[in-house]
Every structure is written in C-alpha cells, then in structure tokens.
Amino acid sequence: MKLQTIFCLGTLILSSFSFSNQKSIEECAKIEDPNLRLKCYDSFLLSSAPNEKKDSAPSMEKAENFYKPPPNKIIIEPIKSTSPSVELKEAQIKIQKTEEELKKVKSELKKAQKKEKQLREAEKDVIGTIVNVKKVGNYKIDIILDNGQVWRSVESIYKRLPVKKSQKVTISKAVFSGHILKVSGKKVAMRVRKIR
Numbered sequence: 001m002k003l004q005t006i007f008c009l010g011t012l013i014l015s016s017f018s019f020s021n022q023k024s025i026e027e028c029a030k031i032e033d034p035n036l037r038l039k040c041y042d043s044f045l046l047s048s049a050p051n052e053k054k055d056s057a058p059s060m061e062k063a064e065n066f067y068k069p070p071p072n073k074i075i076i077e078p079i080k081s082t083s084p085s086v087e088l089k090e091a092q093i094k095i096q097k098t099e100e101e102l103k104k105v106k107s108e109l110k111k112a113q114k115k116e117k118q119l120r121e122a123e124k125d126v127i128g129t130i131v132n133v134k135k136v137g138n139y140k141i142d143i144i145l146d147n148g149q150v151w152r153s154v155e156s157i158y159k160r161l162p163v164k165k166s167q168k169v170t171i172s173k174a175v176f177s178g179h180i181l182k183v184s185g186k187k188v189a190m191r192v193r194k195i196r
Contacts, residue, residue, distance in 0.1 A: 126171040133161055142195065143181065145169070151181060154191040162188050 028040035128145035136142050139156035143163060151171065163169065168184040171192065181192045 125173075128169060128171075130163055130165055130167050130169060133163055133165060135161075143169075143192065148196075150195040151179070151192040152195050154178065154193055162190060 025041075028037055031037040031040055126145070126147070126149065128147050128149070130143055131146050132144040134142045134144070136152065139158055141153045141157055141161060141163075143151045143153070145151070163181070163183060167186075169181055170184065171179050171181050174180050174191065179192050179194065180189055182189045
C-alpha cells in the first residue's frame with residue numbers, strides 16, 4: 001500500500017513538472033524567426049539545467065599549494081641496536097619449535113613406512129608343506145601347514161579332498177579379496193581364509 005502511494009505521488013510530481021515546462025516550449029515553438037526561436041529554446045534549457053560553477057583555469061600558484069615536491073636528498077639512518085629485538089627472539093624460538101616438530105614428523109613417517117613394509121612382507125606368498133588335512137562341518141576342510149598356520153577352505157567340498165598330506169603349497173593373495181591355495185606341480189587351486 002505504501003509503495004502504491006509513493007508511486008502515485010512521484011508520477012503526479014513529475015507530470016506537473018513536465019506540463020509546466022511544456023507551456024514555455026509551446027511558446028518557443030510559436031515564434032517564426034529561427035534566431036529568436038533558438039534563443040527561446042536556449043533560455044528554456046539553460047534555465048532548467050542545474051547551475052554549474054565555472055571554475056577558472058588552474059594556475060601554477062594553486063598547484064603549488066596542493067603539491068610540494070620531496071626534498072632532493074633523503075637520508076635514512078640504520079637503527080643502531082646492540083641486542084636483538086623481542087620480535088626477532090620470538091621468531092627464532094618459533095623456528096626452533098617448527099624444526100623440532102618437523103623432526104618428530106619425519107621420525108613418525110619412518111616408523112609408519114617400516115610398519116607398512118612389514119605388512120607387505122606379511123602379505124607375501126606363504127610357501128609350506130601340508131602337515132594335516134581335516135574335514136570340518138558344512139563340508140569345509142582345514143589345512144594345517146608345517147609353519148603352524150591353519151587355513152580353511154571357502155568353498156564347500158563334497159567329494160574327495162583336493163589336497164593331501166605332505167604336498168607343497170603356495171598361498172597367495174587373491175586379486176579382489178581373500179587368498180588362493182595352489183598345490184605345486186598340480187592344477188589344484190582353491191580359495192582359503194586364514195584361521196590362525
């Protein structure tokens with residue numbers, strides 16, 4: 001509601017201003033002599049234009065008041081101090097602390113790299129000889145190796161056992177997950193998981 005009122009008042013004021021100016025423009029249009037008509041239009045336009053101050057051309061005297069050139073010689077004397085400033089001491093302490101933290105991070109990184117290397121070595125292929133093969137419930141078999149590790153078959157085995165005692169086997173990590181047990185010299189391979 002307020003916006004409509006403001007809009008109506010604004011259009012009323014602008015229209016009254018334009019109608020008041022049209023009377024003088026109409027009077028100028030009635031003049032037949034071109035020079036007089038031009039003067040009338042000029043007087044109408046100049047009277048409605050805002051008054052602009054006509055400044056005089058800038059002079060050197062005024063310019064010198066605003067701009068003063070710097071002196072020819074500027075002498076900068078170094079600060080003479082026998083002891084380092086407080087800020088310098090603080091900066092040196094911060095640098096020492098940062099260097100100590102960097103050494104700690106480097107040592108932790110080396111430890112992590114060693115652990116990762118050990119884990120990779122643990123994930124390498126396990127080579128061993130089968131000591132015992134036992135059937136477990138759900139048609140699974142446990143394979144006990146000479147190094148003490150026990151591996152259980154993932155797939156169910158219904159018929160004869162694919163592996164026997166005293167066979168050499170290689171257990172390697174599978175492509176996606178788990179492990180694969182392969183019997184050396186035979187085409188026997190089966191998916192297994194580590195029990196202990």
